[in-house]
Amino acid sequence: MSRERSTKGRVLQIGRWLCATYDTPYPVTIRVVKKIAADPGEPKRIRRTGYYGETWREGRQIIIRIAVRPGIRGGDAIDSLLHEFGHAVSMRHEKIEDKRLDHGAHDDEWALIWGKIYRRFYDEKGEEDAWEF
Numbered sequence: 001m002s003r004e005r006s007t008k009g010r011v012l013q014i015g016r017w018l019c020a021t022y023d024t025p026y027p028v029t030i031r032v033v034k035k036i037a038a039d040p041g042e043p044k045r046i047r048r049t050g051y052y053g054e055t056w057r058e059g060r061q062i063i064i065r066i067a068v069r070p071g072i073r074g075g076d077a078i079d080s081l082l083h084e085f086g087h088a089v090s091m092r093h094e095k096i097e098d099k100r101l102d103h104g105a106h107d108d109e110w111a112l113i114w115g116k117i118y119r120r121f122y123d124e125k126g127e128e129d130a131w132e133f
């Protein structure tokens, strides 16, 4: 069991647990970055912080980026990862070829999967199990 002390380390560790626990249409690569620039059309408060996370398909893999900017609460970065991983799981092969599928894809299917991930992580010992990864 390795106790990851940094937020980045813990996000990547939970990412390994998620990858081992859930099927996705393509393998998932998780990257932790300092900031994800928001689109110019976003409100000022979102442009200031940037996005918390984003998910898209690139060739035959799914990429998730999670922003761990200085001062961010670890729990926020982890919640963002659970949210984004819900997108990775809920992508279907027929949908995934449509590159427009990214932000805003919060349909019922995503919501159900996200809810299951969230519950497993916080209520069914996933948080604890993830320390093994």
Ligand SMILES: [Zn+2]
Pocket: 083, 084, 087, 102, 103, 104, 105, 106
């Ligand atoms: Zn989303």
